[in-house]
Amino acid sequence: MSTTFIHDNFLLENKYAEELYHNYSKNQPIIDYHNHLPPQQIAEDKTFDNITNVWINGDHYKWRAMRTLGINEKFITGDGSDKDKFLNWAKTVPYTMRNPLYHWTHLELARYFDINDLLSEKTAEKVWEQTQAKLNSDGYSCRGLLKKANAELVCTTEDPIDTLEHHQKLAKENFGVKVSTAFRPDKAILISNEGYNDYIVELGKAANVAINTFTDLCDALRKRIQFFHDNGCRLCDHGLDQIYYESYTEAEVNSTLQKQLANKAITNEEALKFQSAVLVYLCETYHEFGWVQQFHLGALRNNNARMHRILGPDTGWDSIGDYPQAQKLSAFLNGLDSKDKLTKTIIYNLNPADNEVMATMIGNFNDGSVRGKVQFGSGWWFLDQKDGMTKQLNALSNMGLISCFVGMLTDSRSFLSFPRHEYFRRILCNLLGDEIQRGELPNDMEWIGKMVSDISYNNAKNYFDF
The missing domain is CATH 1.10.2020.10 (uronate isomerase, domain 2, chain A)
Structure with a gap:
């Protein structure tokens, strides 16, 4: 028993699933376009x-x-x-x-x-x-483990103030796996967070801009986007509870920033308007640079205040949130699209109750300009398991085109997490194989196999401009 649990046909329940996985998916390289691996460890080959x-x-x-x-x-x-x-x-x-x-x-x-x-x-x-x-x-070593996983590209996640020195080192070395980065500017958006003013000082130093006004903040962020772009970055990522999209004027958001920098209290309404303004500015700039923008939505973080004080964030005290998503997300995407400034977009959902919301929302802004321009991202965090992935795949299939899906990513800090791609691929192939066996899909292995290969690898390869 102990030697056969993980076997060649693990999770594959019939011959069609087996054929799809072994012939069309198993050997495809991995493009892991979002993770939290430490680039220093890769650069130093720890x-x-x-x-x-x-x-x-x-x-x-x-x-x-x-x-x-x-x-x-x-x-x-x-x-x-x-x-x-x-x-x-x-x-x-x-x-x-x-x-x-x-x-x-x-x-x-x-x-x-x-x-x-x-x-x-x-x-x-x-x-x-x-x-x-x-x-x-x-x-x-770190590089050896990436090679063992058959990784072709891994994309880490860095703050705008990062020097990217480790990515610069890696760009000069060809060890067989391309390493890129994603721009993660949430600390510049979330004005109510503790330490915001200290962060703005650091951002200003990194951009060589004294940040005293909203315009200064935008200038600093743009300079860092340019710096990241010059170092090969082609996508961003945001981890937000929900999309912010309130009406605002530049005078309002500038006043809010001034109050914050003077350590004066700001209201929730002021914070939401400010966050909306920064997010819109960033997304319009991403469009200008031709980046892909990613939004991880729906986490309720740091629920245990006592343990957060002791251990800090990202130590296991987070859960799924039940925020309203549809209205602001629609207005946000529509606002960008109406100005022709909506870049390629991936939306990840953490609350399974919102799967159909997200699956239908992306269809509103797939305008024929790019294949799969707006994507419903794979199940993540609490949903990157068999049931969560299956529900995401079913919602996307029922209300969109799963054939255009850019597939799986690890979203992990571990160099041993890449079998999650295999896990996803097996679940995908079993889902399709089961429907072939039941006659719900034709026994057309050439076409369905191509679809599996595309979801496993080709769609991501073509979607991202690395």
């Missing part, structure tokens, strides 16, 4: 002392599961030894059945380490030793 350092540290998916099981924080993010942290993760794994962590764990062990044992307390010592031996051998 190696890892043990499996905890590459697999558990920084992975809030695993941390949440361990906490739920009652594991002490010492063995999660605390000062417990690396081995003890791994042993506690191994203890947790059998309890993750029906959570995607169970599948991901065993896919990653199989694909990177050729380990087919089921991870548990019983096998933990053996797996620790096997992974240790592999990590100490050639081919297991």
